Structure formats: C-alpha cells, structure tokens
Amino acid sequence: MALVLDEKQQAMLQGDMGEPWRWAMNQQIQVAEFFGATRFVAVDSAQAGAEVGTMGEVGVELVEQLAEAGARFQIPTITAACSVDFQRSEGYGVPSSQVALEHRLHKALRQMGCIDTSTCINYQTVSPPRFRQHLAWGDTGAVAFANGVAGARSNYEAGPASIAAALTGMVPAYGFHLAENRRATRVFEVGGLMRGTADWSALGAWVGKEIADYWTVPAVVVPDANPGIDELKHFAAAAASFGSIAMFHVVGCTPEAPTLLEACGGKVPERLERISRDDLAHAFPTLPAREQPDLVVFSAPQLSIHEVALIMRLMGTRQVRQGTRVIVTINAQVEGELARTGMLQTLEAAGVEILCGTCFYVMAPAVVRLALNARTVLTPSTKLLNILRGAGYEVALGSVEQCVEAAVHAGVHAGVHAAGGTP
Numbered sequence: 001m002a003l004v005l006d007e008k009q010q011a012m013l014q015g016d017m018g019e020p021w022r023w024a025m026n027q028q029i030q031v032a033e034f035f036g037a038t039r040f041v042a043v044d045s046a047q048a049g050a051e052v053g054t055m056g057e058v059g060v061e062l063v064e065q066l067a068e069a070g071a072r073f074q075i076p077t078i079t080a081a082c083s084v085d086f087q088r089s090e091g092y093g094v095p096s097s098q099v100a101l102e103h104r105l106h107k108a109l110r111q112m113g114c115i116d117t118s119t120c121i122n123y124q125t126v127s128p129p130r131f132r133q134h135l136a137w138g139d140t141g142a143v144a145f146a147n148g149v150a151g152a153r154s155n156y157e158a159g160p161a162s163i164a165a166a167l168t169g170m171v172p173a174y175g176f177h178l179a180e181n182r183r184a185t186r187v188f189e190v191g192g193l194m195r196g197t198a199d200w201s202a203l204g205a206w207v208g209k210e211i212a213d214y215w216t217v218p219a220v221v222v223p224d225a226n227p228g229i230d231e232l233k234h235f236a237a238a239a240a241s242f243g244s245i246a247m248f249h250v251v252g253c254t255p256e257a258p259t260l261l262e263a264c265g266g267k268v269p270e271r272l273e274r275i276s277r278d279d280l281a282h283a284f285p286t287l288p289a290r291e292q293p294d295l296v297v298f299s300a301p302q303l304s305i306h307e308v309a310l311i312m313r314l315m316g317t318r319q320v321r322q323g324t325r326v327i328v329t330i331n332a333q334v335e336g337e338l339a340r341t342g343m344l345q346t347l348e349a350a351g352v353e354i355l356c357g358t359c360f361y362v363m364a365p366a367v368v369r370l371a372l373n374a375r376t377v378l379t380p381s382t383k384l385l386n387i388l389r390g391a392g393y394e395v396a397l398g399s400v401e402q403c404v405e406a407a408v409h410a411g412v413h414a415g416v417h418a419a420g421g422t423p
Contacts, residue, residue: 001038003029003172009040012168020071024164031161032172041173043075045127046166047137048114049159050079051362052101059159060101063108066163073113073166078127079106080139081120081302081331083362085355092355093371094364114166118357119331120301123150124229126333131255134177136165140246141237141301141383148248149232151255153177156214156246175215176247182256183265184219184249186211192277194222197234197307198380198399202280204235205382208243210273219249219263221272227253230307234381237301241383284385284397292323293396294374296407299329299360300384305337307400311352312343314404320351325372326407329355360384365391378406 005013013029015022032040049055055063084099110116117126120139129135129145129152136157137143146152155175157165165171175181188207194200207218218239227235227250239245249257257263298311308328320326328347330338335356338344348354360368361384369375369392377388377395380403385395398406 003032003038005040009168009170018071019069020066021167023066024167027160027164028168028170028172032174035172035174037172037174039173040168040170041134041177042170043134043136043154043165044130045075045135045137046073046077046157046162047080047122047127047135047139047142048077048109048162048166049138050102050106050109050116050118051081051083051358052098052105053083053362053364054159055105057101060105060108062160063105063112063163066167067108067111071112071167074169075136075166076127077112077114077162077166078117078119078122079109079114080118080122080142081329081359081362082106082118082357083364085358088355089363092363092368095367098364112163112166117331117333119333120359121233121304121331124233124304125331134171136162136171138162140240140244141233143246144236144240144248145233147176147182147246148236148250148254149229153182154246180265181215182217182247184217184257184260184263185269186216186218187260187264187269187272188218188220189272189274190220190222190277190280191274193224194227194231196380196399196401197231198382198397199280200227200231201234201238201380201382202283202397203275204238204245205242205386206275206280206283207248208239208241208245210243211245212243214244214246216245217247217249218245219251219257219260221251221260225250225253228306230304233301233304234383238382238386241300241386291376293376293378293406294324295372295377296324296326296403297328297360297377297379297384298381298400298403299327299355299379300381300387302329302331302359303334305334308334308338308343308347310400311404312347314401315350315352315408318350318408320407324407325374326352327355327360328352329359332356361387365393369393378403 135154
C-alpha cells in the first residue's frame, strides 16, 4: 500500500507552512517509503541530538539554517546529552573548537523552541514516558528504556530525524510503533540472582552481543527478578550499545511481559538460551588485583540522584586516593538537587569530579585520555566499557561497591573484571 497523506501533511510537503516543514516532510516521507510505512502517527515528544560528534559541522549548519528560516517545534522537545560540560570542559582537554560548535548547536535548538536539558536520562527526570505513548526519541538507551520499561513506542530518531519529528509532530508508523514488532522472538533464561546495576549492565551487554540486531526483541527470564529503575536503565543502555537493541522484555517486570507467553505474543520460541551466573562473572577477564585504575568513572547513562547517594554512602568520610580520579556524570536536574541538599559540596570536597550535561563517552574520550594522562578505567557500566576500548583505554568492569573501594583504597578488590574480551 502507498503512503497516504492528510491535508496538513500535504500542506507541509508543498511548503505552505514554510521551508522548514517542507524539508521535514521530505525527510520523513523518504524514511516512510524505505520502511514501507503507509501512514504517520502523532508523537507526544521528541529528543534531539545535541552533541557534535553525531551532528558534525554540516548538521550544526543545517539546524542553524532551519532556525533562521523560522522553524519552530510543534511538540515538547528536549536535548539529549551533549559532548561538553560548558562550565568544566577546560580541565579535560576538550578542544575549544568543539565547545564553540556545540554552543552554536544548542543556541539554534533553543531558538526553535527546544528545552535544553542535555540529558540521556530524561525518562527519570524531565519527561517520563507513558504506556503506549508514541515518541520520537534519539538517545539509544533512552529509546530502549521507553520501549522496554515503560511500554511507550519509539524508534531511534537520531540527528535530523528527531528535528523533523519535532517540526511535524509525527513520525512514520513502522518498527516499534506497531504492536506486531514488539513481540519477543529470543528468550534468555538467567540462572541466578542479579544484584546491582553492574550485573544488569553485564546481562544487557551479553544479550545485545548475542543478538546484534535492531529488529530482534529479547525476553529475559530472571529468577525472583525485582530490578529497580536504575538496574533496568543500565540493562537498556548496554543492550543498545552492544546490539542496537531498541525493545526488550523482562518477564514479570516490564509492562508488556506479565508472562513469557504474553511477551512472545502467544508463541514461545522452542529454543531457550540459558545464561549462568558464571557466564556473566567470567564475561570479562579479571584485572590484576594490585593494579590501581587511573580513572573510576560512573557514567553511561548519567546517574540518578539515588545512584549518587549510594556512592556517597559507600564512601562515607573517606577521600579519593592520590593517583586515581573519580568522575561522575549527571544532568542539571540531579545537580540542582545535589547542590540543594549539600551532597554536591560533600562529594567535591572528597575529591569526586562532577560533570553535568554530558556523558563521558561523548567527550572526545581519546582526547580526554591524553589530557588526563589516563590509561586504565574502572566502571560499573558495560556501555562505557564498550565505547572506551575504542578510544585506547584499558577498561575494567566492577560493581559500584568495587569501584568505590578501588577509588579510596590501595589495590582493586577481587572480582573486578577487565575488558579484554566481550561477552
């Protein structure tokens, strides 16, 4: 069937509303035709890419041209994480040219009506998604979270695609906007309890690596599973990073998976893939026990206030030890609460470095590595591990508890794993 346009869509395509809307409709029609969509669906919000590593100078110039031509967003639109903390970037070797280009991008987005939140955890702070709500989000981890955890509906709408959606207020109806594409076709059974964000991050990495396909939807069966929002967000981010996964189910926990049968749309695959606790524990080679990491990084995604509070409790009155730097990335909403409660000052006095509005992996990490003279990184995020290996770091995975202990005591506790291989 051919794509059908209503009167408003025809008017936008013909330029009756202005050049930005004609451009946006042309963009979206090409996507619709490529994926065989026969209609558009209205979306309630958009998430625009706001870092120059994705947009590039050409993308920034496009956004500026649209803004100058009078483009104004028609639906609530926020920015995803950017590549710099505009207040603190100088201490990390981020080139001034990168900061300047990102300033231009954010200025143009604000001119079009974007709310400049600079966050990849908008679902925890400024725009929690609703069950069956259609969205046009761009951050991969946020999209996976919205689909899997909230039961909202979004494809990856990155770069210009999210801007087109924000201008028209709609997207082509294909992919995970359609119920038939949200059913699980791969099932993973985990033999053992999952504890903490690092465990769920490792599981997401394993599932993503095994599937490595955007269109395949996994269902995960975990005994006595009761993951919190932070555990699920790390699973979503890792599965998206390792396998481009945009939709998943955790049976008994996520809204479209009260049972395995329902998660699979009434037909459970014959083959169930089993993952043992030993599999996850040995997915990454261990780091030498006496090695001191140069960096301990809590990032990818940005941390919630609960995650930051846990780090504070684990640190107690201790200080970050000499020779190791601890970096925590958050958004402005969390920073505001940390400052209001005095937690921000306590963390900084203990030697913890706070970065706001960015995620460590988008800060030109290879440049940052040279500026900080850093080689080894310890983190509870497999997404961060996955990306930093490509930037020349030696990366290890550890629980939040292990990461804190490595930051304040000599030596790394047993059980911390290095990224010499992938799950």
